[in-house]
Amino acid sequence: MREWVVKRRERTRHLIELGGLIVKAGLIDLTDDDRATLYGALISISDKLRGEDRDHALAVWKRKGTRAFAAEQAGDSPLMRIDAKGELPTGER
Known part of the structure; x- marks a missing residue:
């Protein structure tokens, strides 16, 4: 298998796992699957980590x-x- 295919699959798996954490934390239900709210919350986390x-x-x-x-x-x-x-x-x- 080509290296770029392997890297793409690894990246896809990584992104799916990260998305799974959003689900596991209950954020989908708690925000009514509102992507803007989820994104805003993640930006708030980013801001906190810069402080x-x-x-x-x-x-x-x-x-x-x-x-x-x-x-x-x-x-x-x-x-x-x-x-x-x-x-x-x-x-x-």
Whole structure:
């Protein structure tokens, strides 16, 4: 197979996986699939990452995502239980 075909397929898979995260986070339903709202939210994230709180935001979001993935692996519904700081309710840590 040609190299450019392989690279295109890898890129396509990567983009599909990223789109899956949007769905997994519940953003499609929460925004009524409004692309402008989703894009605006992503721009807000970009703005935050360009600011002074970059390191803190990345740490919080990574912790929250890691815990959500782990809860999902355990068959749990992480979106309903992890708070804004990426923490599980007391007693479930």
